[in-house]
Amino acid sequence: xxxxxxxxxxxxxxxxxxxxxxxxxxxxxxxxxxxxxxxxxxxxxxxxxxxxxxxxxxxxxxxxxxxxxxxxxxxxxxxxxxxxxxxxxxxxxxxxxxxxxxxxxxxxxxxxxxxxxxxxxxxxxxxxxxxxxxxxxxxxxxxxxxxxxxxxxxxxxxxxxxxxxxxxxxxxxxxxxxxxxxxxxxxxxxxxxxxxxxxxxxxxxxxxxxxxxxxxxxxxxxxxxxxxxxxxxxxxxxxxxxxxxxxxxxxxxxxxxxxxxxxxxxxxxxxxxxxxxxxxxxxxxxxxxxxxxxxxxxxxxxxxxxxxxxxx
Ligand SMILES: NC(=O)c1ccc[n+]([C@@H]2O[C@H](COP(=O)([O-])OP(=O)(O)OC[C@H]3O[C@@H](n4cnc5c(N)ncnc54)[C@H](OP(=O)(O)O)[C@@H]3O)[C@@H](O)[C@H]2O)c1
Numbered sequence: 001x002x003x004x005x006x007x008x009x010x011x012x013x014x015x016x017x018x019x020x021x022x023x024x025x026x027x028x029x030x031x032x033x034x035x036x037x038x039x040x041x042x043x044x045x046x047x048x049x050x051x052x053x054x055x056x057x058x059x060x061x062x063x064x065x066x067x068x069x070x071x072x073x074x075x076x077x078x079x080x081x082x083x084x085x086x087x088x089x090x091x092x093x094x095x096x097x098x099x100x101x102x103x104x105x106x107x108x109x110x111x112x113x114x115x116x117x118x119x120x121x122x123x124x125x126x127x128x129x130x131x132x133x134x135x136x137x138x139x140x141x142x143x144x145x146x147x148x149x150x151x152x153x154x155x156x157x158x159x160x161x162x163x164x165x166x167x168x169x170x171x172x173x174x175x176x177x178x179x180x181x182x183x184x185x186x187x188x189x190x191x192x193x194x195x196x197x198x199x200x201x202x203x204x205x206x207x208x209x210x211x212x213x214x215x216x217x218x219x220x221x222x223x224x225x226x227x228x229x230x231x232x233x234x235x236x237x238x239x240x241x242x243x244x245x246x247x248x249x250x251x252x253x254x255x256x257x258x259x260x261x262x263x264x265x266x267x268x269x270x271x272x273x274x275x276x277x278x279x280x281x282x283x284x285x286x287x288x289x290x291x292x293x294x295x296x297x298x299x300x301x302x303x304x305x306x307x308x309x310x311x312x
Contacts, residue, residue, distance in 0.1 A: 002310050003027040005052060007074055008061035011166055012088055012111075015299035016059060024306060028052050053081045057306055063170040064091035064188070067206050072096045079103040084309040086302050088112055094188035094205035097195040108305025113138055113189040113196075116297030117290035118304070119277040123196050130281040133235035134197060135264060138189045140273035140292025141167040142182050142230040147271045149225040155218070167273055167293040180212045183230075183244055183258075190232045190257045194250075197234060201250055210246040211258075217243050221259050228259045229269070 001023070006013055007030040017026055028043070029036040035043045035052055044051075058078040060071055068091020075092055076099075078085050086108035087093070093100065093109050100107060110120045119136070137143050141162050148158035159175055162168050171181045191205040213221070221228055221243060233239050233256045239247070245258025262269055268287055270276050275292030278285065291297040306312075 001025045002056040002306075002312065003054075004057045004059050004306070005030065005055045005078075006059045006061070008063075008089075010061065010063075010170070011295045012298050012302075013059075013061040015295040016061065016302060019296075019299050020303055020306075023312070024303070027055055049077065053078065053083055055083060056310055058083055058085045059302065059306065060085060060087035060089050061302075062089055064089055066091065068092035068095045068188075072099070075100065075103075075107065079106055082106075084108070086111075086305040086309065088298050088302055090185065090188035090192060091205075093195075094191040097192070097204070098202045106309065108302065108309050109192070110305050111298045111301040113193050114275045114277065114288075115140055115273075115290060115292040115294070116301050117275045117277060117288045117292070118301060119193070119275070119288050120196055121308075122277070122288055123193070126279070128197055128199075130283050131197065131279055132282065133280045134193075134232070135235075135278040135280075136193065136232040137229060137265070137270060137274070137276045138193065138232050138292070139182055139186045139230055140275050140294075141169070142179070142186070143270060143275075143292065144273040145179075146221075146225050146229055149222050155222050165273075166295055176213065176215060176218055179218060183210070183213060186230060186232070186257050187246060190246075190255065193232065194234060194255050198250075198253070203248070203250065203255075208246050208248060211244050213244040213259075217259075227262050229262045229265065230258065231260045231264065232257045233260065233264070 003025045005028040006026045034045050071089040072092040084106040088111035090112045145158045169185050172178050187210050188205050191203045195201050236252050238254045239256045242258035247256040273292050277288040
């Protein structure tokens with residue numbers, strides 16, 4: 001059986017352990033407090049990590065508490081030793097994509113964007129010259145909260161349900177802070193998706209000026225919850241309207257994210273936590289849909305990456 005080191009044993013990490021049983025041996029576990037054996041005994045401190053690379057794969061499931069530097073260090077550490085890495089942490093890919101480019105064949109990062117939709121491997125295997133525009137819903141949590149409010153739920157109650165369902169990113173739980181934490185998550189995912197779509201882009205999330213949602217904008221979004229959704233748009237035309245998020249111009253392309261009119265999604269509006277990718281191209285329209293947040297779709301997508309990289 002192939003052997004792994006698992007970095008981060010929280011919601012997602014524990015689910016990987018549970019779902020991977022029988023097909024993958026988690027030989028070492030890494031927490032903030034040190035390195036542990038598979039049975040949970042502490043082996044040593046984190047500074048001894050260089051001695052623990054006798055594994056087939058490294059799996060990263062830590063939060064983004066910095067600009068991704070910590071996860072980037074873990075990625076480089078294993079990749080330079082020839083150990084492939086699967087990660088669901090977004091900061092490293094969103095801020096250090098140019099540095100990771102030479103190693104991307106050995107990195108599984110499907111779970112960083114789109115949950116269980118597998119939109120990243122789809123884009124990696126698709127001829128991007130055919131693409132005319134990309135429209136996506138990539139934050140299942142905001143989509144879930146928006147759908148609940150549109151169905152008549154109070155904003156605070158909708159956020160509480162999202163937290164209880166395990167959909168939210170690690171971090172703040174207050175209404176406006178949580179929404180903006182999810183908006184930050186949207187920014188990271190947009191940059192990863194855009195860099196994957198166009199190999200010429202070298203975007204870094206930390207360089208993107210983004211607009212947090214203000215209290216009054218949140219009220220506007222809540223009272224228009226039936227007509228607004230948080231979306232990503234990559235297109236050669238500038239989106240007509242947007243609340244919060246960001247707008248970038250890169251070559252011929254406008255890359256934007258924020259709350260935009262729901263009718264842009266046409267018949268592909270999703271309710272709840274689902275994520276969607278709509279690609280319009282010279283060969284027609286393609287739509288990918290799937291569960292967008294939650295420990296189980298995330299862990300399943302990561303395990304699929306593991307098996308893909310290990311050739312299983
Ligand atoms: N939950 C979801 O639905 C979902 C979906 C997609 C992606 N993700 C991503 O998955 C990642 C993990 O999320 P989660 O919900 O599992 O978080 P979590 O429950 O807060 O767990 C985080 C784990 O990471 C460990 N950790 C933190 N910093 C570390 C470091 N520098 N070195 C080693 N271990 C470290 C923590 O260790 P201690 O126990 O010692 O504190 C904890 O075990 C995040 O990047 C998140 O964005 C989550």
